Amino acid sequence: MASLLLFGGVAVLMPSMGPGAWGPADRVAMLAIGVGIGILMSRYATIHATASDAGLTVRNLAGPRTLAWSEIDEVHFSGGMPWVRLHLHDGDELAVMAIQKADGPSAREDALELATLVRRGHDRG
Known part of the structure; x- marks a missing residue:
């Protein structure tokens, strides 16, 4: 405005x-x-990432995408990456712009929490 x-x-x-x-x-x-x-x-x-029992909804600039936990293979947040990247089961990657390196230590904590949620989702499925 x-x-x-x-x-x-x-x-x-x-x-x-x-x-x-x-x-x-x-x-x-x-x-x-x-x-x-x-x-x-x-x-x-409106950028955000929301976890639920069923999976993860990621809203980036282009719009939302909902993934089941079983669709996510790995969570990456290292090197020069500006935000978390999800490696998906189909070979694709998805950025999670809601967790950005510029947020410092809290971003690393959020990335670790997301990786834990992915592991738990795989264990349940």
Whole structure:
């Protein structure tokens, strides 16, 4: 919302006459940038991972994906990885952007907890 207000304000307040004047296309483009940034930031705000007895639901920027515990082979969080990666039974990988290296020690704890949940899920299944 803040980006929409900021870029909308710039679009309205820029000069419409004289040197460096903004035309209607410039104003619409500035407003579109504000809308785009607002949408992107709202997607970032909804990133999460939720565990249940049945499995794990991961919501990244692209949208949610629900996995049964049996679909997850391994949890990786090492080296230069910015976030946790799940190695899936079908050979695919899935990033878990909700657990990011930038969060420091709490991210390592969350990754270990997720790995434990995956092991428990395999033991039950």
